[in-house]
Amino acid sequence: MVQKRKIWLPLWLILGLGLAFLLRLPSLFEPYSYGDECIYLTLGQAARQGLTLYGQIHDNKPPLLYLLAALSGNLFWFRTILLFWGLATIFLFYKLAQIFFPKKEKLIKISTLSFAFFSSIPLFEGGVANAEVFLILFTIAGILRIFCGKKQSKWVFFSAGIFFSLAMLFKVPAVFDFVAALVFITILFWDTKKKNYKLPRPPCFATRSGQVITNYFFLALGFILPILASLAYFWSQGALNQYLTAAFFQNLPYLSSWGGSPRLRFGFLVLFVGLALWKRKEIGNSLLFILIWFAFSLFGATLSGRPYPHYLVQSLPSLCFLLAFFFSKLKPKEHLFLSVSLAIFLLTLFYFRFWVYSPFSPYKNFLLFATKRYSQEKYFASFGQKVERDYQLAQFLTLHTQKNEKVFIWGDSPCIYALSRRLPVGRYTVAYHIADFDGFEETASALEKEKPGFIIDLQDETKPFPELREILAKNYSLFKTIDGAKILVLYYIYGGR
Numbered sequence: 001m002v003q004k005r006k007i008w009l010p011l012w013l014i015l016g017l018g019l020a021f022l023l024r025l026p027s028l029f030e031p032y033s034y035g036d037e038c039i040y041l042t043l044g045q046a047a048r049q050g051l052t053l054y055g056q057i058h059d060n061k062p063p064l065l066y067l068l069a070a071l072s073g074n075l076f077w078f079r080t081i082l083l084f085w086g087l088a089t090i091f092l093f094y095k096l097a098q099i100f101f102p103k104k105e106k107l108i109k110i111s112t113l114s115f116a117f118f119s120s121i122p123l124f125e126g127g128v129a130n131a132e133v134f135l136i137l138f139t140i141a142g143i144l145r146i147f148c149g150k151k152q153s154k155w156v157f158f159s160a161g162i163f164f165s166l167a168m169l170f171k172v173p174a175v176f177d178f179v180a181a182l183v184f185i186t187i188l189f190w191d192t193k194k195k196n197y198k199l200p201r202p203p204c205f206a207t208r209s210g211q212v213i214t215n216y217f218f219l220a221l222g223f224i225l226p227i228l229a230s231l232a233y234f235w236s237q238g239a240l241n242q243y244l245t246a247a248f249f250q251n252l253p254y255l256s257s258w259g260g261s262p263r264l265r266f267g268f269l270v271l272f273v274g275l276a277l278w279k280r281k282e283i284g285n286s287l288l289f290i291l292i293w294f295a296f297s298l299f300g301a302t303l304s305g306r307p308y309p310h311y312l313v314q315s316l317p318s319l320c321f322l323l324a325f326f327f328s329k330l331k332p333k334e335h336l337f338l339s340v341s342l343a344i345f346l347l348t349l350f351y352f353r354f355w356v357y358s359p360f361s362p363y364k365n366f367l368l369f370a371t372k373r374y375s376q377e378k379y380f381a382s383f384g385q386k387v388e389r390d391y392q393l394a395q396f397l398t399l400h401t402q403k404n405e406k407v408f409i410w411g412d413s414p415c416i417y418a419l420s421r422r423l424p425v426g427r428y429t430v431a432y433h434i435a436d437f438d439g440f441e442e443t444a445s446a447l448e449k450e451k452p453g454f455i456i457d458l459q460d461e462t463k464p465f466p467e468l469r470e471i472l473a474k475n476y477s478l479f480k481t482i483d484g485a486k487i488l489v490l491y492y493i494y495g496g497r
Contacts (some may be wrong), residue, residue, distance in 0.1 A: 012109055015096055016116045017087055023120035024083045026366035028125030032075055032390065033383040035430070037129050038415035041078065041286035042429050044069030045421055049404070054246045055239030058427035058437070062169040062247045063230060065131050075418070080435075082129045089115045089137040093317060098146045100286040100321060104328065111324035118316055123359045125310035131171035132313035134303075138480045139177040141315055141333020143293070144253070146181060154218040169226060172248065173300030173314060178223060180296035184289045185215075187277055250437065262303065269299045275337075282333040287325060294318035294341055298348065307354045319345060386413060389483035393456060394419030394479070396487065401453060408447060411458030411470060425452045447471050454479070457486045 009017075012314060021397035030297070032038055039059055047055040047070040053063055072078035093111045101107040105341040119133070120126045123379035126133060135220045164181070189212050234243040274292045276283065297315040304311070322341055328339065348354075361382075379388045390413050397407055397420040407415055408425040412432055417424060426446035434443055444467035447455075455476055472488055479489035 002146070013091075013112065016113045017090060019163045019450040020087060020090055020116045021083065021122045023117070024079075024086060026082065027201055028077075028079050029366065030075075030127075031380045032415040032419050033380075033385050033387045034128050035412065035414055035456055037075065037078065038413075039429050040065055040069040040129065040413055041072075041075065041418040042423065044072065045418070047157075048073070049421070049423065050201070052234075052237045052239045054234065054242040056236060056421070056427060056434065057429070058316055058439075059429070060173055060240075060246050060250060060433075061131055063243075064166065064169045064170075064338040065129075065134065068134065069129075077127045079127065082127070082133060085134060085137060086119060086126065089140060089436055090203050092137060092144055093320075095316075096147070097321070097324075098142055098143070099147045100290065100347065101324065101328075106241075107324045107328055110327055111320050115317060115320040115322055118320065119313065121359045122307065122357045122362050124313050124316065125308075126313070127362075128310060130313070132310050135167040135170040136313060136317055137172045138163045139174060139297075139314075142167070142178070143181060154214050161219040162226060163222075165223045168223075169230060173303050174415075174487070175262040176300035177293065177314070178295040179280045180289075180293045182219075183296075184292050187280070187288075188285075189408040199453070216314070224272040224298050225342045239422060246327065262305075265299055265302060268344075269295055272340075279333050279337075279443055282331055283337065284334065285338070287334055290318050290321045290325075290343060293339055294322060298345065302348060302352060305352060307352050309354055309357060312354065315322075315345070387415075389485060390415045391419060392482050393485060396423050396482065397454065397456075406450060406452050407456065408452050409456045409458065410465065411456075412459045413458055416456070425450050431465075434465075440465060440467060444468065444471065451475065451490055453490050455488045457488065459484050459486060 014452040043053060043059055047053060047066060051057050053066055059066070061244060068081065069078055072081055090112065093115050094108070095329045097108045097111045097447040101111070118124060119136075120128070135153075144158045145160040146363055158179070163176070167177065183453055216243045231240060231243070272295045276288060276295075280288050286319050294315060297318055301311045301314045322338055325334070325338055365374065365379060365382045368374040369376070377388060380391070393413075393416050397416070401407060401420075401422060403421065405422065407417075407420075407423045408432060414429040417429055426439070426443040428437070428439050428443060434440060444465075447468070448471065455472065457472070475491055476488035477491060478486055480487045
């Protein structure tokens with residue numbers, strides 16, 4: 001008798017992954033228009049050319065995102081990596097849902113399909129290669145590793161720590177997901193030790209103090225080692241101070257530059273988590289962890305007070321799990337905490353005035369472009385008025401400069417660097433970084449020293465930079481104007497270009 005093969009993935013999950021693939025597919029054909037992506041690609045290009053990140057070119061995130069951009073080389077491959085990365089994240093989410101909702105197929109489907117949908121649509125910028133979209137794979141993997149460990153083993157916690165560390169090396173606020181796991185592990189051990197009440201525990205959780213201390217140690221060791229490795233690397237490159245400042249120390253004042261009250265938000269975090277822990281006897285184990293995870297991840301997502309939708313991707317996994325709980329039989333306290341959590345999320349959207357992108361317009365415009373009812377020019381224009389100008393300026397630089405020749409652009413259009421594959425003079429790719437990190441004097445010194453053949457003044461920057469104006473007046477003349485942007489050429493090479 002022939003034994004039937006067991007299907008590896010259920011049909012509904014295959015269809016969900018297929019839907020996510022289709023929802024992300026148009027992003028592969030979008031133009032260079034998203035500023036942050038272009039910064040990542042420019043730093044990736046610098047890394048490919050042998051420049052030291054942070055020491056010779058600057059941005060304010062940890063290095064993994066730039067290394068991924070370096071690996072991809074251009075926007076199409078960056079987005080392609082993101083597409084399959086997103087599918088892998090959905091699969092890991094599904095495996096975690098199986099642990100949180102054992103033998104509850106309906107809740108597994110609701111949580112997984114909602115995550116597949118919301119993580120892929122433009123509403124949360126799921127198709128844009130931002131750090132949050134990459135890091136949630138590692139936070140989910142870290143939590144999954146802890147909960148699916150089959151036996152009490154220090155290596156389970158060590159590998160979980162590594163996953164959380166890799167998430168943080170994409171973006172610092174991922175540390176709050178790690179803290180959420182620590183809080184839950186601690187309270188679970190405390191209740192087991194004190195025999196306050198009986199909760200189902202993951203098999204890898206220890207019950208003896210010595211084992212718990214060992215597990216904590218290896219969890220912390222796994223978390224610290226990748227970070228130490230990055231510190232050692234940048235120390236060897238002579239850029240340790242710049243790395244620490246840009247990726248870690250400088251992040252807090254930079255993140256707070258849009259105002260808001262982090263202390264007030266921290267107070268709400270402590271209050272919410274404290275209430276959940278106080279009433280934990282009336283809350284199931286899975287829901288308790290997800291509430292803690294949601295609170296810490298939302299705090300991390302709103303740490304900067306900035307209204308960018310992709311920041312909320314960090315909270316999306318826990319939010320989708322909470323949504324699924326609404327379709328289960330709940331105790332009164334469980335229903336109360338779920339309702340409060342959803343209300344907090346909605347209030348957060350309004351309080352910080354998160355930007356809302358149409359979830360439908362990008363698909364409509366792509367279909368019009370794919371069916372040749374939109375020209376490329378019209379399709380590109382749907383992503384902003386400056387896109388066509390940036391492409392023209394990049395084409396000019398490609399034709400008039402050498403591959404290894406640096407240029408300088410005064411303004412906030414890093415896509416010109418990414419498109420032309422030219423690097424900036426100085427460490428900064430955009431004017432707002434020069435202003436935010438007080439890089440005026442450093443940039444002016446670099447311009448005086450390197451004297452780039454071309455400087456582009458986009459004419460839309462209001463921040464004063466008198467040193468630049470002096471350099472332009474002394475050494476440069478107007479060569480050409482493209483859509484309002486002035487291209488200035490160094491005097492002594494005017495005739496040779």
